[in-house]
Amino acid sequence: MKQPYxxxxxxxxxWRYHPIFSRSAQLRGAFPGLGIATAAFATYCVVEHFFFKKDDHHGHGHGAH
Structure with missing residues (x-):
């Protein structure tokens, strides 16, 4: 019987085939804080939209710029 190659x-x-060197791991390492930053920005936008409503008619008369 032949010996295996x-x-x-x-x-x-x-080492080239180790999971830490995969494309997804490299992309994740390129943007380490992207997930946290996205969640924080989304939270900020939601809070601003619901809690800090802009009153467009306060303090302006007709014809005021």
Missing amino acids: HDPWARREA
């Missing part, structure tokens, strides 16, 4: 460089190339 033995690649002498297989151990040195194995």
Whole structure:
């Protein structure tokens, strides 16, 4: 019976296929605070929309700019 193919460089190339070097891990590492920043900005927008309503007619007479 034949022996299985033995690649002498297989151990040195194995790091390339480790999950930490995948494309998704690299993209996640490129923008480390993006998720937290997006959640914080969305929360800010919701709070501003519901709690800080702008009163357009306060203090302006007709013809005031």
